[in-house]
Amino acid sequence: MLHGTRGVVSRCRDFTAEALADWGWIPADSEEAEERVEDVLLLVSEVVTNACLHAGGPEEFVLRHGDGRLRVEVSDASPEHPRVRVSRSPALPGGHGLMVLDRLAGDWGSRDKGAGAVGKVVWLEVGRPTGRGTGRPE
Structure with missing residues (x-):
């Protein structure tokens, strides 16, 4: 279980990088694989940062x-699901996290925690880079 916001984004990114290495996604043997790993780490940063900022x-x-496929799930105590804000200029800082999810994740969404628990789970899925082995089974 994670608590608070201090250092949590970097801890989740580090954990993800270690898991990807264990599962055979790193070291990347192609430019596509290397880019996919960077995409995954950016996506992790986005969803964890959003939980810090909004929940x-x-x-x-x-x-x-x-x-x-890789599935990332981040749960938090807020019942508010992510929603697209009014369109804004890409030149302005902030407010682009859902656009990043739309462009880099194969699929993403959110669901209530269920079983009477308050809060939600934001999830995303990313496909394995092509040309790689299957890594260790789940």
């Missing part, structure tokens, strides 16, 4: 892999 920090960070 007091993440409560849980989960990675799963299988069938050529």
Whole structure:
């Protein structure tokens, strides 16, 4: 379980990089694989940062892999689901996290925690870079 916001983004990125290495996504043997790993780390930063900014920090960070896909889940205590804000200029800072998810993740969304728990889980999925082995099974 994660608590607060201090250092949590870098801890989640480090954990993700270690998991990707264990699962055979790193070291990358192609430019595409290297870019995909950077995309995954950016996506992790975005969803964890959003939990910090809008929900007091993440409560849980989960990675799963299988069938050529990586799934990232970040749960927090806020019942408010991500929603696209009014269009704004890409030149202005902030407010672009969902656009990053739309462009880099294969799929993403959010769901209520369920079972009477307050809060939500924001999830995203990314496909394994082509040309790589399958890594260790889940």
